[in-house]
Amino acid sequence: MKNGLYHESMTLEEQMKEIAQRGKQASRALTSLSTEQKNQCLLAMADAIDLKKAAIQEENKKDLIAGREMGLSSALLDRLELTENRVASMSQGLREVASLPDPVGRLLDERIRPNGLKLQKVSTPIGVVVIIYESRPNVTADAAGLCLKSGNATILRGGKEAIHSNQIIAKTMVEAAKAVCPEFSLEAIQVVPTTDRKAIPVLLSLSDYIDLCMPRGGEGLIRAVAECSRVPVIKHYKGVCHVYVDRDADLEQAAAIAVNAKTQRPGVCNAIETLLVDDSVKADFIPRVTQMLWDKGVEIRADDAFREALDLSKMNSPGKIEPATQEDWDAEYLDLIIATKVVSGVSEAIDHINRYGSGHSDTVVTTNEQTAKKFMTEVDSAAVYWNASTRFTDGAEFGMGAEIGISTDKIGARGPMGLEELTSYKWLGFGQGQIRP
């Protein structure tokens, strides 16, 4: 087992507790590193990954061979592979994180009380963050780099098919950091050394040491983690996003936004799955948007009113359209398929989105400010747009510089999570001997 610290004779419970305690210890040490030290570590890590590219690809080959033997699909094998480009983008990512401002120590609030006590609310690291992810080994470097910059220790649990890759990436990173910064603790980045599935609930029961878990992957993985965790989890299950075309929409703009949000990259969580159309504009809008969607190869699952607004004989080159079923309203296709529905107005659109949506990203297209305000206030999603594509919900598009995920939770971070979203806060009280009378 990794670096000889774990004995085969230890139980799974003992192993996980050992890892969690070491993580907590390392997180304490991280709080006293300066911004310069953290950046120095990140740059050394990036250089080491470039330098040890061959060794990393060698370990990755072991995973690929084992994966082929296990019969992994070619899609999974593709995600698993660390090509030259992917190794380079890991080190490039670390250099970018080094160049971003330190999210720790920001002054969030300040007040001086009548007794002279000065209170400051300042951002702090969260502590120990467990990241659970699937087959992409580049997440190891990306997540650990973001956590280091935000002062958090990480415990990484990747897919078992990527264990060799994940271990050498983490080892390369911590050794490089230690070499340039002796105060850096080797346990600031740990890879769970066992591929036993039972390790996850054991690890996530250790709430005395672990402060947060972020699962990244499919809905099944995330539900399983949320179900067993005793530590806070920040997650998003899926992205069922909507565009609502209002009666006061600029219909050309509306069609462009809907088509972009569906087709620009259909496989991602901020692509839309459902298009809602105000009844008053259906005759004008539906034939127009349908043709544009078909031209992009999109299959439509439409309610009756939507289909009735189409005269198929008048369409240039008809594509696929089928009646929508109940299941279509909460489906996350991640594909060139869209559900469509005619609604009676903004209130029905809001109700539909709050009922079937996943609280991720939703857009209203309208020229009516009051309608937009109502939609933006009442739609209960992480990001709500007025006349823009849902595809902007993304750390880079939000100017965060880097992203560790997108949260649809409401406690802690919501929406794209960059460095600031990996922090907590504390209150500092500066006194001159104040006591409570």
Added chain:
Amino acid sequence: MKNGLYHESMTLEEQMKEIAQRGKQASRALTSLSTEQKNQCLLAMADAIDLKKAAIQEENKKDLIAGREMGLSSALLDRLELTENRVASMSQGLREVASLPDPVGRLLDERIRPNGLKLQKVSTPIGVVVIIYESRPNVTADAAGLCLKSGNATILRGGKEAIHSNQIIAKTMVEAAKAVCPEFSLEAIQVVPTTDRKAIPVLLSLSDYIDLCMPRGGEGLIRAVAECSRVPVIKHYKGVCHVYVDRDADLEQAAAIAVNAKTQRPGVCNAIETLLVDDSVKADFIPRVTQMLWDKGVEIRADDAFREALDLSKMNSPGKIEPATQEDWDAEYLDLIIATKVVSGVSEAIDHINRYGSGHSDTVVTTNEQTAKKFMTEVDSAAVYWNASTRFTDGAEFGMGAEIGISTDKIGARGPMGLEELTSYKWLGFGQGQIRP
């Protein structure tokens, strides 16, 4: 059962789902109430509580009679009783909440992206908040009022011994609000209508409808809730707070702070339980603080070095002092008892606090800015003070106007929780037709 909406034939699961769904529906309606409407509701609730005082005390009497029959302790019966003063302070609390600024709709961040898309991060209600508490029925009005002002629907689950009191308080509140504001939903404040203990895990499994749970009470209750919950929980288990007297402390100030933090109100979570003394000042400081603690009737549990620094024959009026055991370091006495220990300096003090403390409130007394900075950075607690009593960790003392609890968690709110801490946020994107290229 309450208002005839629950049938005896419904299972516990069906009942809880019904409550949770109604809560979610009510929370949607709350988002469109204006600040003025919310304040109008709060003031009407306050007036109604004053007006219906006799009826509320009548229902409270039922609980008191049943409580005496169940053999509740006199301390519990005292907490349960709604005296004239307590009823008045419920209505007064609601009026105060009405006078505070609306925590929803605050602009937390704003950025305009190169493509012209304007992004605003604004505070929003959390949604549906479950409050689980023990015998004090006044929590019903306090918690529901704070949640209403922050736009959240509440599901209240008080102690079974207070069910009649809790139900009439909630009923009085919602009916008064509905009378002045027809858009107010009666289900914005619900009391769980059954006293069945199994209702709690069932309710807290409904993460599709419930956004947050806040348990308030003893450690046992809070652990049980955290253990079974599938929704995020914000909590604090206990308050094991410390004062550390550094080698560079003003010893007179240090003694005053330690004695205040221990004795000003020993039964609360922000009172200290442990005093740590730097070895270099033990000869001067220990006899002085010991006499002051004894004068206040405090019993001391001291490590060897602390006891050896005392010459009992030279003390004026010796009080109780005993050797500390391992259990003393994480004990929450909530009483006139203090654990004391000599440490080798600020690093050992920080280690001790991070190991045994509860992450609540801790103080360093020193004139050395560098020592203070180290302590404030490295102690991982919600509130860290320099030369001030830990007793200031409190919503009113922090200028929050009202407090629903104190969190020792690091995801979501940390430290005293006022109205702002009962909000989440969302991102609003204002576009002019922007799409992703």
